[in-house]
Amino acid sequence: MTAALALDSAIAPPQGGRWAIEAIGIDKWFGPVHANRDVTLRVAKGSIHGIVGENGAGKSTLMNILYGYHRADRGEILIDGKAADIHRPSDALALGVGMVHQHFMLVEPFTILENVLLGAEGGTLLAEGRDKARAELERLGRDYGLEVDPDALVEDLPVGIQQRVEILKALYRGAETLILDEPTGVLTPQEADRLFQFLRVLRDQGKTVILITHKLREIMDVTDRVTVMRRGAVVADLPTQNTSKEELAELMVGRKVKLGGDKARAAPGAVVLEVEDLHVNDEQGKPRVRGVTFNVRAGEIVGIAGVSGNGQTELLEALGGIRPAASGRIRLKGNEVGTRRPGLTARILRRLGLGHVPEDRHRMGLVAGFAAYENAILGHQDEAQYHRGWLLDRARMVDYCGEWMKGYDVRPDNPLLEALSFSGGNQQKLVVAREMEHAPDLLLVGQPTRGVDIGAIEFIHKRLIAMRDAGKAVLVVSVELDEIMALSDRILVMFDGRIIGEVSPETATERQLGLMMAGIAEAA
Amino acid sequence: MEDTLLLIATMASATLRVATPLVLAALAGLFAERSGIVDIGLEGKMLGAAFAAAATAAVTGSAWLGLLAALAASTALSLIHGFASITHHGNQVVSGMALNIMVAGLCPVLANAWFRQSGQTPMLAQQARFGPIELPFAQAVAKVPVLGPLYAQVISGHNILVYAAAVAVPLVAFVVYRTSFGLRLRAVGENPEAVDTAGVSVSRLRYRALILAGLLCGVAGAYLSTAHNAGFIRDMTAGKGYLALAALIFGKWKPVPTLLACLLFAFADAVQIRLQGVPVPGIGAIPVQLIQALPYVLTVLLLAGFVGKSVAPKASGIPYLKER
Ligand SMILES: Nc1ncnc2c1ncn2[C@@H]1O[C@H](COP(=O)(O)OP(=O)(O)OP(=O)(O)O)[C@@H](O)[C@H]1O
Ligand SMILES: [Mg+2]
Numbered sequence: 001m002t003a004a005l006a007l008d009s010a011i012a013p014p015q016g017g018r019w020a021i022e023a024i025g026i027d028k029w030f031g032p033v034h035a036n037r038d039v040t041l042r043v044a045k046g047s048i049h050g051i052v053g054e055n056g057a058g059k060s061t062l063m064n065i066l067y068g069y070h071r072a073d074r075g076e077i078l079i080d081g082k083a084a085d086i087h088r089p090s091d092a093l094a095l096g097v098g099m100v101h102q103h104f105m106l107v108e109p110f111t112i113l114e115n116v117l118l119g120a121e122g123g124t125l126l127a128e129g130r131d132k133a134r135a136e137l138e139r140l141g142r143d144y145g146l147e148v149d150p151d152a153l154v155e156d157l158p159v160g161i162q163q164r165v166e167i168l169k170a171l172y173r174g175a176e177t178l179i180l181d182e183p184t185g186v187l188t189p190q191e192a193d194r195l196f197q198f199l200r201v202l203r204d205q206g207k208t209v210i211l212i213t214h215k216l217r218e219i220m221d222v223t224d225r226v227t228v229m230r231r232g233a234v235v236a237d238l239p240t241q242n243t244s245k246e247e248l249a250e251l252m253v254g255r256k257v258k259l260g261g262d263k264a265r266a267a268p269g270a271v272v273l274e275v276e277d278l279h280v281n282d283e284q285g286k287p288r289v290r291g292v293t294f295n296v297r298a299g300e301i302v303g304i305a306g307v308s309g310n311g312q313t314e315l316l317e318a319l320g321g322i323r324p325a326a327s328g329r330i331r332l333k334g335n336e337v338g339t340r341r342p343g344l345t346a347r348i349l350r351r352l353g354l355g356h357v358p359e360d361r362h363r364m365g366l367v368a369g370f371a372a373y374e375n376a377i378l379g380h381q382d383e384a385q386y387h388r389g390w391l392l393d394r395a396r397m398v399d400y401c402g403e404w405m406k407g408y409d410v411r412p413d414n415p416l417l418e419a420l421s422f423s424g425g426n427q428q429k430l431v432v433a434r435e436m437e438h439a440p441d442l443l444l445v446g447q448p449t450r451g452v453d454i455g456a457i458e459f460i461h462k463r464l465i466a467m468r469d470a471g472k473a474v475l476v477v478s479v480e481l482d483e484i485m486a487l488s489d490r491i492l493v494m495f496d497g498r499i500i501g502e503v504s505p506e507t508a509t510e511r512q513l514g515l516m517m518a519g520i521a522e523a524a
Numbered sequence: 525m526e527d528t529l530l531l532i533a534t535m536a537s538a539t540l541r542v543a544t545p546l547v548l549a550a551l552a553g554l555f556a557e558r559s560g561i562v563d564i565g566l567e568g569k570m571l572g573a574a575f576a577a578a579a580t581a582a583v584t585g586s587a588w589l590g591l592l593a594a595l596a597a598s599t600a601l602s603l604i605h606g607f608a609s610i611t612h613h614g615n616q617v618v619s620g621m622a623l624n625i626m627v628a629g630l631c632p633v634l635a636n637a638w639f640r641q642s643g644q645t646p647m648l649a650q651q652a653r654f655g656p657i658e659l660p661f662a663q664a665v666a667k668v669p670v671l672g673p674l675y676a677q678v679i680s681g682h683n684i685l686v687y688a689a690a691v692a693v694p695l696v697a698f699v700v701y702r703t704s705f706g707l708r709l710r711a712v713g714e715n716p717e718a719v720d721t722a723g724v725s726v727s728r729l730r731y732r733a734l735i736l737a738g739l740l741c742g743v744a745g746a747y748l749s750t751a752h753n754a755g756f757i758r759d760m761t762a763g764k765g766y767l768a769l770a771a772l773i774f775g776k777w778k779p780v781p782t783l784l785a786c787l788l789f790a791f792a793d794a795v796q797i798r799l800q801g802v803p804v805p806g807i808g809a810i811p812v813q814l815i816q817a818l819p820y821v822l823t824v825l826l827l828a829g830f831v832g833k834s835v836a837p838k839a840s841g842i843p844y845l846k847e848r
Contacts, residue, residue, distance in 0.1 A: 030847050031847075067721070069720065069721060069846070070846065070847070088720075088723070088725070089720060089721050089722070089723045090723030090724070093723045099721070101721065105715070105717050105718040105721040105722070106715070106718055107710075107711045107714045107715050107718050108714065108715070108838075109714060110710075110711065110714075114707060114711075115718075117704075117707065118707060118708065118711050118718065118719065118722045118724070119708075119719070119722030119723045119724045120722070120723075121704035121707060123704065124703055124704055124705075125702060125703055125704070126702055126703060126704060126706075126707055127702065129704075169722070173723075
């Protein structure tokens with residue numbers, strides 16, 4: 001009811017201002033999936049407008065329609081009050097709509113300058129527009145604090161800078177309205193703060209920003225108004241100051257959400273994982289993990305906190321058996337598994353009772369072109385339960401997968417769909433289901449809830465705690481402090497390839513952890 | 525001394541003649557594959573062009589009209605490939621292979637129907653072919669030691685299509701690296717979504733790349749039947765399209781390294797021809813078939829072992845589909 005009221009109040013722009021963008025009655029089908037249902041969205045000029053919603057709610061789809069990347073089946077779009085015919089991205093760009101996509105749209109082997117030039121070269125020969133673009137990039141960098149080296153190769157850049165390139169691309173094309181689809185999923189908290197600073201500057205200049213995020217704190221921090229979507233439809237549209245995180249969470253999920261739910265004290269048992277003076281190098285042979293020692297016991301969750309890029313990724317990969325360790329020892333349930341000895345592959349580790357939810361689900365967690373039921377048993381495909389004679393038992397695989405999809409709330413719960421047709425959060429739930437359902441003794445989890453909506457976060461957290469309570473050992477690596485604080489029984493902080501301290505979540509403060517993650521403070 | 529020089533000159537000259545169609549076809553493949561379309565149909569396009577050129581030249585008596593027909597035929601085939609793989613998101617290898625098979629069958633059939641000569645076109649008269657061109661001062665400098673014969677016998681005296689291939693390499697490099705079209709071309713083979721979201725049509729770009737590929741294959745085909753030979757014979761491309769593709773991979777999809785790879789393959793072919801029937805001390809005459817296999821063995825060895833990491837344009841072979 002609050003929702004319906006809010007929708008009505010949104011018809012007139014606030015304080016005699018104007019609408020930058022109006023999308024009216026948008027419908028969009030992807031095959032059988034109704035991604036947008038009669039969606040109406042109005043965004044006031046000179047405001048920061050937030051959009052929240054569960055995974056698969058249709059947020060990206062709606063934005064892609066505004067940007068001309070997808071075509072709506074029905075509905076109209078008005079820009080600056082005028083009906084706009086947006087058939088392709090060039091139409092949107094010409095009308096001053098720019099977008100930073102959820103997955104970056106960059107040509108990796110190109111330089112920053114080339115990426116910015118693409119589509120707006122300014123002449124038949126590259127030389128004609130290049131100097132102008134270089135100067136313009138420099139000006140934008142200065143004015144907005146978005147400095148970059150125009151000749152750097154994009155593939156060599158950290159994600160934070162890649163995102164800056166995406167923003168520069170949009171500004172270079174003269175965006176008056178900037179759409180950002182989950183920009184903070186890949187940023188450290190500090191980077192995110194800088195981004196919001198920049199968005200406020202844009203707003204003060206009269207530009208319009210649409211921000212999609214799963215982090216309700218960010219919505220409360222920077223937006224003026226927020227639209228909530230659920231299952232393809234808009235369910236609420238409210239001024240941010242009149243709402244709260246709790247109300248938004250409830251609107252999104254359609255029920256009360258309890259984050260950081262209470263958990264019983266841990267009752268740690270025998271040591272399951274022992275790591276001793278482990279060193280791991282990256283592909284270029286550069287040391288990334290530089291001598292870490294720790295252990296994980298049955299019945300506890302150990303969290304590794306740290307700003308991304310401090311060796312957590314490599315540590316997790318080495319423990320998971322997909323990256324060789326340079327030196328040191330890893331013992332899993334008393335078995336020596338850390339050496340380079342051939343044969344101790346991820347597969348053998350699985351048999352020894354290891355489950356692994358990798359950080360990068362696209363590259364390592366799933367085979368995008370496989371059906372969900374195939375992905376759901378990947379890594380366990382030679383177990384007898386999936387076989388009838390020497391053939392795979394497809395019917396049984398589909399059955400199991402269907403059950404897990406229901407149990408883990410994967411939507412849509414159709415085991416025959418290809419992995420890549422699920423939204424990111426649902427892909428994550430599928431991977432989590434596979435790893436947990438094969439009953440590991442030790443579960444490694446990298447970024448358990450990256451890009452996952454609040455309902456699913458609650459769910460995944462509950463499952464992890466349930467595993468712990470069932471006497472399993474769990475190691476969680478996450479860049480989200482909230483998550484580490486909510487889950488862990490012990491927190492290890494990693495900085496520059498080393499563990500620089502261990503703290504207890506009961507006594508640690510976010511501030512203290514933040515300083516440790518920045519390498520400034522030691523454990524108290 | 526004189527003898528060795530002469531031998532080197534003949535070999536070099538032969539290498540250039542053999543390399544010409546390879547270079548043109550490889551550059552055609554470069555455009556297609558840089559745009560993200562796998563072009564295994566180079567062979568078929570070249571063969572179709574060779575037939576169109578020879579048939580037209582035989583009827584009209586004009587090599588230039590033959591060239592025009594070759595360009596048209598090859599571009600049309602390229603557009604069929606585009607229609608299947610760009611517009612209808614078909615499998616690019618299947619589409620390319622289908623073209624190859626279709627053309628290999630169709631040309632001899634048409635030749636039979638039109639000329640009643642068991643799968644060939646009639647022998648072309650000298651005027652209906654691209655003849656050798658003597659470059660200026662070739663005679664005058666011939667007496668200058670070393671450089672003179674090099675100019676007169678290796679560089680001068682080829683037909684115009686050989687020079688066209690030579691000019692094509694820097695031209696293609698210029699287009700690919702210095703023009704806006706080139707930037708978009710390189711981008712669309714790596715990440716078509718980036719191109720699309722930058723406001724550029726992916727399919728238009730890919731069609732344009734395929735048209736360029738068609739034109740270059742057209743020249744290659746015309747060269748085979750109206751310059752290098754005097755008429756079309758069945759299967760006259762003899763795997764050159766695949767060899768060009770191998771050179772393209774060997775050359776890492778870059779114009780100049782691809783040229784060098786083509787020259788290497790052509791040189792192997794020139795050696796192969798030279799070695800036929802020459803007894804090797806201690807072994808005797810080597811069977812012709814074994815020698816003829818030389819360039820292909822070289823290809824396999826190079827591709828298997830010596831190329832190092834040759835990374836294809838990331839999006840090549842993947843149909844661009846936004847909605848599933
Ligand atoms: N290109 C596509 N082809 C087919 N189906 C799609 C495509 N893009 C999205 N979908 C489907 O449309 C629905 C809405 O997806 P969308 O990406 O808009 O969700 P979202 O709200 O952005 O979710 P997330 O928070 O996970 O990013 C999902 O069910 C998804 O599977
Ligand atoms: Mg999305």
